[in-house]
Amino acid sequence: MIFNSLDFGIFLPIVFILYWFVFQKHLKAQNALIALASYLFYGWWDWRFLSLIIFSSVIDYVIGLRLQKTDLKHQRKLLLWTSVFVNLGFLGFFKYFNFFIDNFVEAFSFFGYQIPNTSLNIILPVGISFYTFQTLSYTIDVYRKQLKPTKDFIAFTAFVSFFPQLVAGPIERATNLLPQFYKKREFDYANAVLGMRQILWGLFKKVVIADNCARLANEIFNNSADYGGTTLILGALMFTFQIYGDFSGYSDIAIGTSRLFGFKLMKNFAFPYFSRDIAEFWRRWHISLSTWFRDYLYIPLGGSRGGTVMKVRNTFIIFVVSGFWHGANWTFIVWGALNAIYFLPLLLRNKNRVHTGEIAENRLFPSFIELKGMLVTFSLTVLAWVFFRAENISHAVQYLYDLFLGIGSYKNIFITYNLLKDFNLTLLLILILFVCVEWFGRKQEFALEKMNRISGRPFRWLAYFSIILIIGIFMPTEETPFIYFQF
Structure with missing residues (x-):
């Protein structure tokens, strides 16, 4: 279902009326309605891929609770990496499998070796890059002890699948959006x-x-x-x-x-x-993705704290990964690298925050x-x-x-x-x-x-x-x- 469609024009008023006029006094019922409406919204495109969202929600919900029960470093890391591998594994398979296979075959062909191409006819689930990063933010923040894990499964599924931003963002942080599902909402006309x-x-x-x-x-x-x-x-x-x-x-x-x-x-x-300047552009463009990579990739890599080599390395990593996030094509990687080249002179001269x-x-x-x-x-x-x-x-x-x-x-x-x-x-x-x-x-x-x-x-x-x-x-x-x- 897309926003500029008749289907959404019918869907939104129905959900709005149920939300405010039928379930207004019941917070859990409102959250359940949001979750069900979100699944309907997403399943309207292809109901089969609902299983991916539900599975990711269950995995990260359970991992969050397990993280709360242990302070052992190796167990916490194992739980975190389980979440990372499961979520990025789905994303990697559906979005990048054929890209890597095709480039692997081409690389061998360049050296004169012919190997069979095993590309699959894979359908890319709509919005998988967005909700994957959203649910990952929850696990990482719980691991860092910046967020207490939720015991409310309905609220958590509503957070992961929240239909307004489910398929194209903004990529919400669990620290911002999830607590809003715990609080009673009052209708505000203004x-x-x-x-x-x-x-x-x-x-x-x-x-x-x-x-x-x-x-x-x-x-x-x-x-x-x-x-x-x-x-x-x-x-x-x-x-x-x-x-x-x-x-x-x-x-x-x-x-x-x-x-x-x-x-x-x-x-x-x-x-x-x-x-x-280009640094200001990236503070203003797709802010939810830029800040996600900043907080969960760039800063853990060392950010701008190291020497010149580290600054250049981290800058290229963040921009190239951002480009690759957009799609399995070398054009996106070059686009990301080109923006890194634009950005580097500002960073190296400490002009990126002017x-x-x-x-x-x-x-x-x-x-x-x-x-x-x-x-x-x-x-x-x-x-x-x-x-x-x-x-x-x-x-x-x-x-x-x-x-x-x-x-x-x-x-x-x-x-x-x-x-x-x-x-x-x-x-x-x-x-x-x-x-x-x-x-x-x-x-x-x-x-x-x-x-x-x-x-x-x-x-x-x-x-x-x-x-x-x-x-x-x-x-x-x-x-x-x-x-x-x-x-």
Whole structure:
């Protein structure tokens, strides 16, 4: 089930009514409803893979209780590694088995040895990378004694499978989300309105921005050999807006939906395309994943505490692993390594924490230096996204080669204009409007958070109606899954 579907449009009100009007006075019943609704939400795609979530939940629930009963170091480590191997074992098999087999066969073929390829027709379970990391955070935090293990199995299963963020995040920490299932939730009208506003903005990002940019990006990337530099730049830009609108749109809908049920999820995006350097970008992009790798991988490896060699090593590990987390393709690994290369000069010069405040704080527009930093960072990000979007390494390299080779051709500019015109020139105007709204709302949790401050209810409702109208006009005729469902 996806957020931008009729099925979810029916599912959400039913669960909401049951949650607040039938089970409001019974906390365990509410949690059970959340768990069952989450299983229905996930099983709507393929009920067979529910067994993976349930099995992971049972394993980590039991391991958590066992960790509480022993202080013996070797037993605690054995329990922790059991959880790690079981969870990452599932993830490795379903997501990376064929990748390693194919590359193993190719490596032997390179040296003249032919061995049979045993690739399997494996279906990748939706969201496995997200809920695996979520349940792992619980076991690790219990092992570190940063969290007491729960004895409430229903609350734990609801935490692992919480449907708003189950398949594409944010990747919630057990220390943040799990305790919220222990406390009685009271309906908060103001918070629910805020949630609906965030859902609306998330749908706008997905349906209007991401899906329409995707049409143009797909046309250009799928036929990149037929186009010149200017058109290829347009394709890279369209994918840049597509992936942001798609993924941050999902996060907005997930966080907004959670508000409707009295839960608070962590912020996952903080207007990353306004970043002034690549370090700031990674503090603002996919925050739940970046902080997960920081706390559970980068810091345990030594972080930035060691010498230069250790800093470089740990930086490359964290970015390459982050890239590999996204998919079993060398393009993701190169994308991660490229971002590590971007990041290293800042780290080595101790400049990676320079921009921690808001851009253009107390000002309407950025300074010249801030604007230059934004443009450079955005340009580097766009180039890196080419590897993320390309089919393979050779496609990405050829794409970038053709992009730079034909960047100054007037003929290409004319072709680009006609291509954009064939799709919809109005899309450019909407993109400009979208960037402006995001800029003016950059100090908020999401762009429309303070919309209630607009004086006069008629003006607010006019703004809401306008957004809904634009969504209706630009909504694709077919349901389009979110990009990060494949991860």
